[in-house]
Amino acid sequence: MKRALITGVTGQDGSYLTEFLLGKDYEVHGVVRRTSSLDRSRLKHLFSNPAVYGRQLFLHYADLDDPTTLRRVLFKVKPDEIYHLAGQSHVGLSFEIPESTCDLTAMGTLRLLEMIRDLPQPTRLFHAASSEIFGRPSESPQTELTPMLPVNPYGCAKAFAAQMVVVYRTAFGLFTCNGIMYNHESPRRGENFVTRKICRAAAAIKQGRLKELVLGDIDAARDWGDARDFVRGMWMILQQPHADDYILATGQAHTVRDILDLAFGTVGLKWSDWVRQDPRFMRPSESAHLIGNPGKAFAKLGWRAEHRFEDLIREMTLAEM
Ligand code: GDR
DSSP states (O other): EEEEEETTTHHHHHHHHHHHHHHHEEEEEEEEEESSSSOOOOGGGHHTTTTTTTEEEEEEETTTBHHHHHHHHHHHHSSSSSEEOSEEEEEEHHHHHHHIIIIIIIHHHHHHHHHHHSSSOOOOOEEEEEEGGGGGGGSSSSSSEEEEEOHHHHHHHHHOOOOOOOHHHHHHHOEEEEEEEEOOEOSSSOOOSSSHHHHHHHHHHTTTTSSOEEOOOOOOOOOOHHHHHHHHHHHHTTTSSSSOEEEEEESSSSSSSHHHHHHHHTTTTGGGGTEHHHHHHHSOOOOOOOOOOOOHHIIIIIHHHHHHHHHHHHHHHHHHH
């Protein structure tokens, strides 16, 4: 039985990855912050299953900004694979709290790399990097070789962390990999991200619980995929004979307007009757042309995004109903 350790286990990706790895017969260890909210709703169904929790799934308290706690967990668990998903993941918020974003996302990853370097037994690391490292890229779609040009504090933190993952791989020979992941969504997406915010609002307006939806830039375009495809990609990246970096993306761009069309269309409403734009939700600098070329992941891993964007937005809206 392989043993996996997941940071950020209570998040959208952490919860799907936990299910995926349990399905592959892994022993799964999740790291949770003692200070974080007790919202573990995404994993509740597993915690309440005595055949799983405490037998195949375990939780440990540790914190990326408290290295001793994390080191202790690493030495105790001795994971074969580490999936590093934790961090402050909201781009808009990173303009408000740049220092803690960088401390957690950039320095937190470096601290983890330092611990892995000291481990007596070898382990494999997957780091959840982001398309935001490209910011306003010189080419579109982007590949693993496109230069990093982040335009927000979150992107800078991820660029630092992703490059450190490469440094530790090349300088110290560690099995450390980046998944350069484009946006990926699901009914478990956090409520502040635009897909979930829209799907939730469409359902609430339809049911008379909300009067309007206030958004930022509705012409913004992104490469939106399905989180369940992405966690499969994370695992595939760590099963390769050699450590490497891979873009995980659909290769197709949609706009916020497309999400509005699909979500409000699902509940039989015209979004323009209910949506208002407000500078409050506009970002001081907006990333652009973020479309990923997943060709390497397909050629080397056999990975591709299987879910369709249209089905995903409909599913997310119906889940809110
Ligand atoms: P993003 O996701 O910043 O791409 O980062 P988000 O859903 O927040 O924004 C997507 C696009 O929608 C525009 N937008 C709004 N966004 C939010 N959150 N709220 C609004 O009201 C709104 N109106 C318009 C944004 O400006 C943007 O263009 C996500 C995160 O998961 C990161 O952690 C991850 O690294 C990247 O995707 C890839």
